[in-house]
Amino acid sequence: xxxxxxxxxxxxxxxxxxxxxxxxxxxxxxxxxxxxxxxxxxxxxxxxxxxxxxxxxxxxxxxxxxxxxxxxxxxxxxxxxxxxxxxxxxxxxxxxxxxxxxxxxxxxxxxxxxxxxxxxxxxxxxxxxxxxxxxxxxxxxxxxxxxxxxxxxxxxxxxxxxxxxxxxx
Numbered sequence: 528x529x530x531x532x533x534x535x536x537x538x539x540x541x542x543x544x545x546x547x548x549x550x551x552x553x554x555x556x557x558x559x560x561x562x563x564x565x566x567x568x569x570x571x572x573x574x575x576x577x578x579x580x581x582x583x584x585x586x587x588x589x590x591x592x593x594x595x596x597x598x599x600x601x602x603x604x605x606x607x608x609x610x611x612x613x614x615x616x617x618x619x620x621x622x623x624x625x626x627x628x629x630x631x632x633x634x635x636x637x638x639x640x641x642x643x644x645x646x647x648x649x650x651x652x653x654x655x656x657x658x659x660x661x662x663x664x665x666x667x668x669x670x671x672x673x674x675x676x677x678x679x680x681x682x683x684x685x686x687x688x689x690x691x692x693x694x695x696x
Contacts (some may be wrong), residue, residue, distance in 0.1 A: 528559055533566040533575075540572035541579060547663060550580065550587055573659055577676075591648045591673050597685045600652040600675075601638045604693030607631070611657050628664075631692060635665060638690040639672045640671045645651050650675055652686065 528536050561582040592598050614623045640648035657677035661675040
């Protein structure tokens, strides 16, 4: 894998990305297999981190919610999700205005605190393309909030939406 398929710098960056999001890297075999499969087509550390996260979904969700069959999540309303996806694509006039960003932050903070009071994990469940952007947005501002992509949740987990964040939050 290293250095024939993947440079040491990219490998280190992927591992750093995982650790920044408190994802254990004990399963090096699964990480290496996933990187070996995807690195020949794409060397971007952000992309590679995303595919490794999908491979480690069981570990990630178990770390967040244990063995519980139900996963309480915070979701985005469809209109807000669309605005964020357009801003991510850099479409004309689709950037997130500072006022909206602050309302999203406030709503997510409130929802995360509510989950904490209930003794449940605070998990924001979003489409895969939005996960990295939103994880960076909340990482230091809402430390107890986990951001998962839909494809990182096991099929056997029952999703329970406990809050929905909309455009008018």
